[in-house]
Each structure stands twice: as structure tokens, then as C-alpha cells.
């Protein structure tokens with residue numbers, strides 16, 4: 001079981017440390033040198049799939065490139081991504097919206113992959129150039145308090161969910177449903193948990209608007225799902241519910257269509 005601790009922080013530059021040293025700032029030189037070393041190590045470390053690439057893929061590629069997909073490759077699988085790494089680099093780096101492929105993807109309706117940032121593209125290029133390593137998942141750091149849970153959940157939301165549901169949680173009309181003030185989300189916690197465990201396809205009505213799209217199933221741990229949903233429930237004017245890893249674990253064992261908890265409200269379109 002992996003826990004994805006997501007590193008959003010920009011790679012720190014060690015220039016200030018060097019400058020200080022050059023200025024003869026004697027006190028604290030040791031500390032500065034140590035932090036310079038740490039920064040150098042970080043900079044020289046090639047990105048790894050589990051730590052750096054998978055979060056990008058989950059947010060920006062996985063709606064189409066996922067386990068359920070029939071006709072496109074599943075980039076959520078390391079081996080598949082590794083085998084096709086040259087092609088991935090060519091599309092996102094060498095010919096991004098360029099002549100090799102006129103668009104980032106041959107499908108117009110792909111707002112999330114078009115939102116790929118230059119930093120993410122560079123990370124993908126460096127990953128391929130560095131040997132496309134798999135890496136290992138960071139050890140699961142069980143959050144100690146609700147505040148910590150919210151912080152871990154916020155990071156996961158920012159790096160993954162927000163690519164589709166948007167940083168405001170409001171979604172995109174006709175494409176991605178809102179999480180902000182979502183009747184679907186707030187009516188039934190267990191159903192929301194199952195949505196994140198299993199992904200979701202087909203027609204859905206959220207706040208009276210129809211969506212018919214697909215949310216992939218992500219390789220999240222029970223703790224990741226608990227954190228991110230606790231964050232979502234505590235944000236965007238939602239119900240403020242807390243989700244625990246134990247609840248997620250129980251629901252993993254149940255089939256998707258078995259609705260538990262209170263029934264969803266009747267919607268006027270049915």
C-alpha cells in the first residue's frame with residue numbers, strides 16, 4: 001500500500017548559502033554548508049515515477065490513460081509508462097502542442113492535459129533522461145492530528161483532484177462536476193468514499209447539472225483517501241465531515257453499487 005506524500009515545493013536553490021559563505025559569514029557556515037549539500041542532493045536527484053511522475057499522471061492524464069481504458073495505454077502502471085517513456089517525452093516535451101502532434105492530445109476535450117505546467121513537463125523530461133526510475137513510496141506517515149490530516153489532504157487535492165475539479169472545487173461545466181457545495185458529495189459520505197476508491201463512470205447529476213464522463217480509479221491508500229476527503233468536506237462550503245482510514249478500509253471490500261448510509265436525495269431529473 002502506497003502513501004503518496006506529494007512534493008510540491010520548488011527545488012530550493014543553494015545560491016544564497018554560497019553567497020553568504022563568500023561574504024565570510026562565519027557564524028552558521030556549517031549550517032549553511034549542510035543546507036547547501038541538501039539542496040545539491042535534491043537538485044541532482046532524478047525524478048522517480050512513484051514520487052514525482054505518478055501524481056502528474058493522476059491529475060493530468062489518467063482520465064483517459066487508466067486501468068479501465070481499452071484503446072490507450074495505462075500510464076498509472078509503471079511498466080507501461082516505462083516502456084513507452086520515449087513517446088511520453090516526445091509528446092509532453094519535444095513537441096508539446098508542436099508539429100509532432102499538433103495538440104497535446106488528439107482530443108479536444110482534454111482541459112486537464114492542456115493545463116500541464118512547464119515545471120511538470122520538465123519533471124517528465126528529466127525523469128526520462130534520468131533512466132525513468134520507479135522509486136519507492138515514502139513511508140506512510142500516519143497523520144497525528146486533524147490539522148495534519150487537513151494539510152496532507154490539501155496537498156493531495158492540489159496536486160491531483162484540482163486538475164479536474166479545479167482549485168476552487170467548482171469543476172468545469174459539462175466536463176468535471178463541482179465538489180464545492182456538491183449535493184452528491186454532502187448527501188452520502190460512504191458513496192463519496194466509494195467514488196474515490198473505485199472511480200466513477202456514466203451519467204451523474206450534481207447540483208442539478210448533468211455530467212457524463214469518467215473519473216479514474218487512483219492507487220491511493222486508505223489514509224490518502226481519508227485525508228483528501230476530510231479536506232474536501234472541510235472546504236468549499238461543504239458539510240465538514242471527517243473521514244477515517246478505517247471507514248475507507250471497510251468500504252473497499254464492498255461492491256460499488258451497494259449504497260450504504262442515507263439514500264441520496266431524489267433528483268428532479270429522474
Ligand code: HEC
Pocket residue numbers: 057060061062063064065071072073084087088089091092105106107109110112113116
Ligand atoms: C482526453 C483523453 C486523454 C488525455 C487526458 C491524455 N491522453 Fe494521451 N492519448 C489519448 C488517446 C485517445 C491516444 C491514442 C491516440 C493517439 O495515439 O494519438 C493517446 C495517446 C498518447 C500517447 C501515444 C502512445 C503511443 O505510443 O502510441 C502518449 C505518449 C500519450 N497519449 C501521453 C499522454 C500524457 C503524458 C498525458 C497527460 C499529460 C495524456 N496522454 C493525456 C487520450 C488522452
Ligand code: HEC
Pocket residue numbers: 058059060062063112156157160161162163164165175176177178179182184185192195196200201202203204206211212213214215216228229232
Ligand atoms: C482526471 C479528472 C479527475 C480527477 C483527477 C479527479 N476527479 Fe473526481 N470526478 C471526475 C469526473 C469526470 C467525475 C464525474 C464522473 C461521472 O460523470 O460519472 C468525478 C466525480 C467525483 C465525485 C462525485 C461527484 C461530485 O462532484 O460530488 C467526487 C466526490 C469526486 N469526483 C472526488 C474527487 C477527489 C476527492 C479527487 C482527488 C483525489 C478527484 N475527484 C479527482 C474527474 C476527476
